[in-house]
Amino acid sequence: MGLIWFCWTAAFFYQQVWAAPRSVGCREREDMSKFWHISDLHIDPTYHVTEDRTKVCYSSKGFPASDPGVFGDYMCDSPYKLILSAFSYMKSVDPEPEFIIWTGDSPPHVPADKLSTDTVINMISNMTHTIRQFFPQLPVYPALGNHDYWPQDQLPPNQDDIYQAAARIWSPWLKKDALTTLRKGGFYSQLIKPGLRLVSLNTNLYYSPNKVTVNMSDPAGQYQWLQDTLELSKQSMEKVYVIAHVPVGYLPFAKSTTAMREGDNEKLVEIFRNYSDVIQGQFYGHTHRDSMMVLLDYTGKPVNSIFVTPAVTPYRSVLEKYSNNPGVRMYLYNSEDYGLQDLWQYYLNLTEANQQEKPTWRLEYMMTKAFGMKDIRPESLHELALKFEAPGSKEFQQYYTNYMVSYNDTITCTEECKTVQVCSVHFLDHKSYSECVQKVKGRDFKL
Numbered sequence: 250m251g252l253i254w255f256c257w258t259a260a261f262f263y264q265q266v267w268a269a270p271r272s273v274g275c276r277e278r279e280d281m282s283k284f285w286h287i288s289d290l291h292i293d294p295t296y297h298v299t300e301d302r303t304k305v306c307y308s309s310k311g312f313p314a315s316d317p318g319v320f321g322d323y324m325c326d327s328p329y330k331l332i333l334s335a336f337s338y339m340k341s342v343d344p345e346p347e348f349i350i351w352t353g354d355s356p357p358h359v360p361a362d363k364l365s366t367d368t369v370i371n372m373i374s375n376m377t378h379t380i381r382q383f384f385p386q387l388p389v390y391p392a393l394g395n396h397d398y399w400p401q402d403q404l405p406p407n408q409d410d411i412y413q414a415a416a417r418i419w420s421p422w423l424k425k426d427a428l429t430t431l432r433k434g435g436f437y438s439q440l441i442k443p444g445l446r447l448v449s450l451n452t453n454l455y456y457s458p459n460k461v462t463v464n465m466s467d468p469a470g471q472y473q474w475l476q477d478t479l480e481l482s483k484q485s486m487e488k489v490y491v492i493a494h495v496p497v498g499y500l501p502f503a504k505s506t507t508a509m510r511e512g513d514n515e516k517l518v519e520i521f522r523n524y525s526d527v528i529q530g531q532f533y534g535h536t537h538r539d540s541m542m543v544l545l546d547y548t549g550k551p552v553n554s555i556f557v558t559p560a561v562t563p564y565r566s567v568l569e570k571y572s573n574n575p576g577v578r579m580y581l582y583n584s585e586d587y588g589l590q591d592l593w594q595y596y597l598n599l600t601e602a603n604q605q606e607k608p609t610w611r612l613e614y615m616m617t618k619a620f621g622m623k624d625i626r627p628e629s630l631h632e633l634a635l636k637f638e639a640p641g642s643k644e645f646q647q648y649y650t651n652y653m654v655s656y657n658d659t660i661t662c663t664e665e666c667k668t669v670q671v672c673s674v675h676f677l678d679h680k681s682y683s684e685c686v687q688k689v690k691g692r693d694f695k696l
């Protein structure tokens with residue numbers, strides 16, 4: 250423990266000064282491995298800085314950009330330069346991570362008539378090539394997002410041109426079995442190494458705006474497949490990391506709202522509870538903000554750590570009050586039991602990058618250090634989430650600043666905002682979530 254503490258302290262100091270923990274001249278613990286998580290690149294090829302702010306990018310949908318610069322604008326999706334700066338920073342921090350998980354959404358937020366099946370496929374392909382240019386030998390495990398389809402959100406429960414194209418584009422990363430289910434329903438599983446399996450779900454099939462799969466009890470047979478896959482892993486003594494785009498649970502910013510259809514959320518939570526001893530981590534994107542959840546079992550015991558990674562795109566819609574800075578993150582895990590050890594969040598202060606015309610990516614926080622935790626396993630996340638409940642909790646204020654990727658630390662979250670945030674961390678099913686929201690309302694517990 251002493252050695253780790255020294256390593257992390259040294260790494261943190263080094264980052265403040267030079268921004269690259271890998272070069273710290275200290276031995277990493279041998280039983281620790283690392284992987285990157287990237288999400289929501291949302292490239293906007295139309296982005297360009299010009300006098301007329303309503304013409305900077307299609308993704309602002311005619312609204313003026315806020316303060317456009319070479320690395321982007323909070324009203325726009327990502328210029329290619331921003332995406333390149335993220336990958337080149339990742340490479341400088343750690344040229345040899347073990348693998349990358351990539352949870353989808355390559356095309357921009359633009360009206361349907363600005364895109365087509367071909368342009369969406371091209372954007373997925375371009376982003377894939379960009380990643381391969383930076384990390385040619387590295388295994389990358391992608392998941393499809395609701396924007397990786399045309400028209401957006403309508404991912405179908407059967408074979409389809411975009412699933413076929415994804416299987417072709419990602420064939421350097423995925424094995425034959427994985428490509429077979431990817432072609433049929435947009436999901437797959439693959440062994441990362443003996444004892445550790447990755448399951449990439451197509452949760453867009455359960456996404457509320459998806460009209461194609463509405464009223465289907467098991468679109469593409471993914472529930473059955475997931476249960477069979479987890480059962481097989483259990484019997485083979487494997488551990489599993491689950492990745493997907495649309496997250497399970499309740500949204501941290503909208504009261505009593507699940508990202509998926511509520512019935513699908515209930516089903517998925519039940520499967521995850523039944524196989525919580527097999528699943529060692531769940532990783533999502535889609536909300537563009539940094540948040541966590543802890544799955545509790547039927548007795549209230551914390552059994553799964555769940556993370557939603559912030560986006561690379563700084564985009565916000567005109568209706569949102571705040572945005573996020575671009576972010577990428579690294580996870581550290583125990584190579585023996587695959588339990589999650591830490592999360593290192595990196596970010597780009599977009600305003601500063603534009604002013605200096607230089608992208609200075611930095612460490613935003615190391616989770617164990619920021620919150621004084623020993624690891625990020627379910628018990629530790631549970632303890633942290635309980636601290637959030639205290640009125641005026643410093644931990645919660647820190648969590649909320651991280652939520653926006655340090656976009657603005659003067660924005661506070663109290664009362665209803667805090668209720669919605671805190672209840673979403675601990676309660677993923679309808680019954681327990683409603684009880685949480687009610688309890689706060691009835692002042693059984695104060696936030």
Ligand SMILES: [Zn+2]
Nearest residue numbers: 289291354535
């Ligand atoms: Zn997105």
Ligand SMILES: [Zn+2]
Nearest residue numbers: 354394395535
């Ligand atoms: Zn999305």
